[in-house]
Amino acid sequence: MIHLSAIDGLILASYVAYLLLIAWKTRHHSRGDESSFLLAGRRLTLPAFVATLVSTWYGGILGVGEYSFRHGISNWLVFGVPYYLAALLFALFIAKRARRTQLLSIPDQLEKAFGRTPALIGAGVVFVMTVPAAYVLMTGVLLQTIFGGSLLLWVVLGTLFSTVYVAFGGFRSVIRTDMLQFILMFSGFAMLFLVLVLNYGGLDFIRAHVPPEHLTWNGGLPVGSILVWYVIALAALVEPGFYQRCYAAKSESVARTGILVSILFWIVFDFLTTFTGLYARSLLPSDTPPLLSYPLLAAELLPPGLLGLFFLSMLAVIMSTVDSYSFLAAQTLGRDILARKLNQLDHWKPNRIQWGLLASALLAILIAMWKESAISIWHDLGAVGTPMLLLPMLISFNRRYSITKPNWLGVSMLTSGFGALLWTFLGSYSDGYPFGINPIFMGLGLSLLTLLPVLRRAPTA
Numbered sequence: 001m002i003h004l005s006a007i008d009g010l011i012l013a014s015y016v017a018y019l020l021l022i023a024w025k026t027r028h029h030s031r032g033d034e035s036s037f038l039l040a041g042r043r044l045t046l047p048a049f050v051a052t053l054v055s056t057w058y059g060g061i062l063g064v065g066e067y068s069f070r071h072g073i074s075n076w077l078v079f080g081v082p083y084y085l086a087a088l089l090f091a092l093f094i095a096k097r098a099r100r101t102q103l104l105s106i107p108d109q110l111e112k113a114f115g116r117t118p119a120l121i122g123a124g125v126v127f128v129m130t131v132p133a134a135y136v137l138m139t140g141v142l143l144q145t146i147f148g149g150s151l152l153l154w155v156v157l158g159t160l161f162s163t164v165y166v167a168f169g170g171f172r173s174v175i176r177t178d179m180l181q182f183i184l185m186f187s188g189f190a191m192l193f194l195v196l197v198l199n200y201g202g203l204d205f206i207r208a209h210v211p212p213e214h215l216t217w218n219g220g221l222p223v224g225s226i227l228v229w230y231v232i233a234l235a236a237l238v239e240p241g242f243y244q245r246c247y248a249a250k251s252e253s254v255a256r257t258g259i260l261v262s263i264l265f266w267i268v269f270d271f272l273t274t275f276t277g278l279y280a281r282s283l284l285p286s287d288t289p290p291l292l293s294y295p296l297l298a299a300e301l302l303p304p305g306l307l308g309l310f311f312l313s314m315l316a317v318i319m320s321t322v323d324s325y326s327f328l329a330a331q332t333l334g335r336d337i338l339a340r341k342l343n344q345l346d347h348w349k350p351n352r353i354q355w356g357l358l359a360s361a362l363l364a365i366l367i368a369m370w371k372e373s374a375i376s377i378w379h380d381l382g383a384v385g386t387p388m389l390l391l392p393m394l395i396s397f398n399r400r401y402s403i404t405k406p407n408w409l410g411v412s413m414l415t416s417g418f419g420a421l422l423w424t425f426l427g428s429y430s431d432g433y434p435f436g437i438n439p440i441f442m443g444l445g446l447s448l449l450t451l452l453p454v455l456r457r458a459p460t461a
Contacts (some may be wrong), residue, residue: 001148002299008308015312019161022176028167034348036306037170038104038331039248044175049245049258053180054265055185056241057083057410059135059321060313061273062142066290068277071221072214075401078229080270084263086236091259096252097397098243102200106243106393107336109450113396116340121413122389123202123336129385130332132165133367136162138318140368145295150266155368159361162322166330167354171248174324178189181316186265186314189272195301196279203448206275209282232382238389240328326364330356378440380424387443388417405454416447 002011035041044052060079070077103109106126111119139162141153145156165173206215213220236242242259249255279375280293288296334352339345393410395401403409420443427433 002145002147004308004311005304007305008311011312012306012315012400015315016161018180019165019177023165023168026165026173032170034351036106036172036440037175037350037353038335039244040171040175042248044245044248044254045248045250046254046258046261048175048179049254050261050265051182052175052320053241053245053262053292054259054269055178055182055317056324057133057239057318058175058185058266058319059186059325060138061305061317062138062291062294064273064278065133065280065294069281069284069290069293069403071219071273072210072216072278073279074217074219074221074226074271075274077217078226080266080274082230083236084266086233087242087259087266089255090236090239090242091263094237094397095242095246095255095259098246099249099255101247102390104247105331105336106238106240106389107340109243109396110392111340114403114409117407118339118413119433120340121410122392123340124333125385125388125413125417125426127329127337127360128224129235129381130240131364131367132322133364134331135318135322135325136361136364137368139253139315141291141320142295142311142314144424150178151236152365152369154191155365158319159322159326159365162319163357163361164328166327167325167357170245170350170353174327178320181320181352184309184313184316185216185320186269186272188310188316189276190251190305191273191279192298192302192310193276198247199301200279200283204281205277209280210278211281214278214281215410224436224438228440231438231440231444232386232410234390235382235386238386238393240332241324244328266394282387301384310331326357326360327353327362329360330354332356333359383424383439384417384420384438384443387420387447388413390444391447395451395455401460402456402458403451403454404456408454409451412447412450415450416443419443419446 006454038199064075064079067079095456098109101109101112103112105123107119107123110122136155136159138157140153142150143154143158144151158229164336165177169176211220214339218226245258249258273293275295277293280288281295286295295311298307302310330353333356334356335345338352339349340354392413395403420439421435423433423439423442427439433439
């Protein structure tokens with residue numbers, strides 16, 4: 001438990017008050033039309049696009065600290081480079097096409113291309129992938145570190161404060177809070193990094209105080225355990241948050257440029273977080289809980305006021321992802337699953353989103369308390385969900401190929417997902433995955449094998 005001063009507590013309390021103010025000001029916004037509530041009227045400008053995407057896609061800050069503390073600079077090659085490459089592919093080949101469709105979600109795209117059954121299956125996958133279990137876990141851990149008490153209590157309260165304003169203001173509230181959280185995340189880590197450099201020097205100090213493998217590209221890990229993340233990163237091509245922001249963008253140009261600019265900000269932030277993790281490994285005892293390396297380092301170095309700012313920075317990073325993913329999960333459950341199942345997509349009922357928000361929050365809390373490992377949650381959900389969506393979504397945007405039997409696509413999606421899930425369970429109850437094959441490879445292999453017989457090249461004009 002880390003004790004904060006009165007001024008630190010005031011800083012955190014001001015942030016909570018701001019969130020409650022947003023909830024109060026947006027309490028009537030759910031009365032608007034569907035596009036306004038779910039996509040902010042499709043008027044998202046470039047600065048707002050970048051702020052909300054950058055902050056949302058970087059919610060795993062404690063997990064990043066854990067990995068940096070354990071494995072050093074390889075953090076950049078695991079949680080940085082593969083995701084930059086995947087985001088670049090999305091920007092170049094999907095962003096404009098997604099905005100051009102004028103759709104609302106990934107299931108809408110699947111239904112447009114293949115029909116209702118693949119859309120419902122895809123909606124189920126999107127719901128599971130967007131339930132923010134890893135992030136509510138990190139919110140609870142961080143709050144427990146500050147205030148003590150039960151982890152479950154802080155997970156529940158953190159989830160509540162991260163989502164209450166979304167229930168009333170929709171995507172507009174997400175954007176409004178993300179813009180502040182974007183500023184907080186960079187200012188907090190830049191401030192701590194500057195304090196570290198001024199007090200201890202640069203790379204020479206780190207080189208002298210961390211294990212040698214921390215400065216190698218793989219951090220002492222097997223090559224396969226690094227490369228698998230380059231496949232898991234392909235989840236960016238079916239990342240619901242990317243599609244949501246592209247659908248909400250003011251124009252096709254904003255959608256593509258926004259992702260390209262976001263990549264530059266992620267590179268800068270990864271530099272700050274990776275080297276902060278190396279400083280933590282240099283300055284803290286080797287038996288420090290890796291998940292808490294950032295907050296414990298800050299508690300050692302920062303004076304009152306600055307310590308509160310840094311804790312608020314970490315909290316903002318996590319909560320920006322909790323609110324965005326909770327809203328996506330709620331939209332998926334309330335609209336893309338329930339309304340589609342009832343053939344009521346044309347009947348806009350915001351209360352379905354609000355009930356979906358409650359359901360997604362409860363499921364996130366249950367998963368968080370069950371797994372209790374953010375990296376494990378990321379890995380398992382990405383390994384199962386990505387194979388089910390990746391090839392169908394890529395084919396849906398590609399005019400050169402088509403699926404001759406759309407109903408078969410549902411069978412393919414379920415087969416690939418079940419195969420990856422089975423492989424995940426087998427690996428969790430033994431010393432490793434069968435034959436050393438990661439679940440995501442099993443799922444992608446099954447997806448390809450089951451789609452090849454029904455995949456046809458469109459005739460050229």
